[in-house]
Amino acid sequence: MGHENKAKKAHVLIFPFPAQGHINPMLQFAKRLVSKGVKATLVSTVFLSKTTFSDPTSSIDIQTISDGFDEGGYNQAGSPDVYLPTFWSVGSKSLASLIKKLVDAGHPIDAIVYDAFLDFALDVAKQFGIRTAAFFTQACAVNSVYYHVSKGLLQLPLPGPKVSLPGLPPLEVSELPSFVCHHGSYPAWFDVVVNHQFSNIDEADWVFLNIFYDLEKEAVDWMSQFWNVMTIGPTIPSMYLDRRLENDKHYGMHLFKPKTGTCMNWLSGKPKSSVVYVSFGSMAELDVVQMAELAWGLKGSNCYFMWVVRESEQAKLPKNFIEETAEKGLVVSWCPQLEVLSHESIGCFLTHCGFNSVLEALSLGVPLLAMPQWTDQGTNAKYVEDVWEIGMRARSDEENGLVTREIVKHCIKESTEGEKGKEARKNASKWKNLARKAVDEGGSSDKNIDEFVTKLLGD
Missing domain, CATH: 3.40.50.2000 (Glycogen Phosphorylase B;)
Known part of the structure; x- marks a missing residue:
């Protein structure tokens, strides 16, 4: 100029x-x-x-x-x-x-x-x-x-x-x-x-x-x-x-106050790429049955997980879930998502596929496990799996419409240990470099x- x-x-x-x-x-x-x-x-x-x-x-x-x-x-x-x-x-x-x-x-x-x-x-x-x-x-x-x-x-x-x-x-x-x-x-x-x-x-x-x-x-x-x-x-x-x-x-600017110290201290004690980060954003609401299936699927995966459950949603958690998963899991009401995604302990991001969350994960090279809820999220999930190839979708059971605990467990295992997960991590790294190149x-x-x-x- x-x-x-x-x-x-x-x-x-x-x-x-x-x-x-x-x-x-x-x-x-x-x-x-x-x-x-x-x-x-x-x-x-x-x-x-x-x-x-x-x-x-x-x-x-x-x-x-x-x-x-x-x-x-x-x-x-x-x-x-x-x-x-x-x-x-x-x-x-x-x-x-x-x-x-x-x-x-x-x-x-x-x-x-x-x-x-x-x-x-x-x-x-x-x-x-x-x-x-x-x-x-x-x-x-x-x-x-x-x-x-x-x-x-x-x-x-x-x-x-x-x-x-x-x-x-x-x-x-x-x-x-x-x-x-x-x-x-x-x-x-x-x-x-x-x-x-x-x-x-x-x-x-x-x-x-x-x-x-x-x-x-x-x-x-x-x-x-x-x-x-x-x-x-x-x-x-x-x-x-x-x-x-x-x-x-x-x-x-935050609509909810993040529990930054709690989150980062907990992550710092976990091995590299070992944690499944779970968040459904600021608006999506799971019903009680789906919340339970997700909860027990996380427990069944035997992976470390950090799950953001807004205060207004925490009553939907299964009874004693937090106590029963204390050795492997952390449930918080809100977190500093960018700091979490950039932490080396994060292995994948189980997400509703809001577009901001997708862009953040892609820009930081984090593979995704998509569980879309409404509005644009189903289309974003399609792109995550089939176009950008940076993750996979947890599809609902055709009979009951739920993403069952068995599906959650299987998808987490595939995302963290399977061939699809390895390919997604490689592609996420590629897109991370392209994102940075665009704003350089x-x-x-x-x-x-x-x-x-x-x-x-x-x-």
């Missing part, structure tokens, strides 16, 4: 959907912008700003808007059918007020990078003549499916057992996002991911993808026919990839971020 541009500091508003899996990648992207001389302001909801555990030393400014539920957020609303339309109505007005406040305070905005879920942000930005970038926090494959549904190119309910879409491998119906393969489930969420995401995206100046090009290049090339697409990921803290952002070890100086994702910043400064 030329010297004449350095006097001006571009200001970008970062607006994620208020959930951990959406906040983290967009917050990390904001740090990348700051490292390149951009002022970044993260937009949080009033409730989340009061309840999240944030980093006081962060270089990111935080401003708040209302989602209509300032005392309790999503839980106060009670259901997505109440929360989502209220957020769209109240949030759009509140966002417009925030932009006006920042302009009046001498902090005009050059661009808004908004979660693609939040289509109203683009409409608000256009009122102020502000450029926009839609940010996809989910995989290209998943968003391609949603796009085809939104345009009527993929009819629901699905007519056949398989689906073929450009840039994607053939997909079984069960490998499609749950909002599509289980047509009619969660209609409020379906409305967001299908109708809202693509309602006005053609008007966005950029479309950002939280991947690196090699990960889904066929899908990226297909998307590039319609939009000004840029791959800018994986957006995980720099110290786990390129190490160019000093001390950038954490996302900087001059890498594909780094170049795209530079291009975005240069465009902001040049106008």
Whole structure:
């Protein structure tokens, strides 16, 4: 960038959907912008700003808007059918007020990078003549499916057992996002991911993808026919990839407080590659029967395991399970996932296959055992096993729909000791190197971020 541009500091508003899996990648992207001389302001909801555990030393400014539920957020609303339309109505007005406040305070905005879920942000930005970038926090494959549904190119309910879409491998119906393969489930969420995401995206100046090009290049090339697409990921803290952002070890915001000392001390006493790390993220909920099958499968594997069970879920654990597995297992309410995944004692990651978790494991070279639950996770699991070949799927029993304890035990053994596990570890190491190469100086994702910043400064 030329010297004449350095006097001006571009200001970008970062607006994620208020959930951990959406906040983290967009917050990390904001740090990348700051490292390149951009002022970044993260937009949080009033409730989340009061309840999240944030980093006081962060270089990111935080401003708040209302989602209509300032005392309790999503839980106060009670259901997505109440929360989502209220957020769209109240949030759009509140966002417009925030932009006006920042302009009046001498902090005009050059661009808004908004979660693609939040289509109203683009409409608000256009009122102020502000450029926009839609940010996809989910995989290209998943968003391609949603796009085809939104345009009527993929009819629901699905007519056949398989689906073929450009840039994607053939997909079984069960490998499609749950909002599509289980047509009619969660209609409020379906409305967001299908109708809202693509309602006005053609008007966005950029479309950002939280991947690196090699990960889904066929899908990226297909998307590039319609939009000004840029791959800018994986957006995980720099110290786990390129190490160019000093001390950038954490996302900087947590919905739950991690038990860092407990986790890391326990892991430090375990042999290399011996621990199965188990986590189903911040939203997925197993029923009591499935929780028991998973628990006894972990015990039956006779492997060391560290299992994240949120406080709200711990009552579902079998009676005396924690006591009976104390020699081999650790159950915690939350953990610092990146620190855990990067620890040498971790042998594999049993995961719901949320896209952030997949990207983190892939970027750190950790093989996966996929046990998807809903939304995009089934599609992610397909890619984990058959496209990226960095793990395997624990498939549910056809008769009872459960991932039984026998299946859990078998899959853990295969992942940690079998040939599939060895191959997955080798491939995970390959993808780790490609992920780092993408964000290194001059890498594909780094170049795209530079291009975005240069465009902001040049106008």
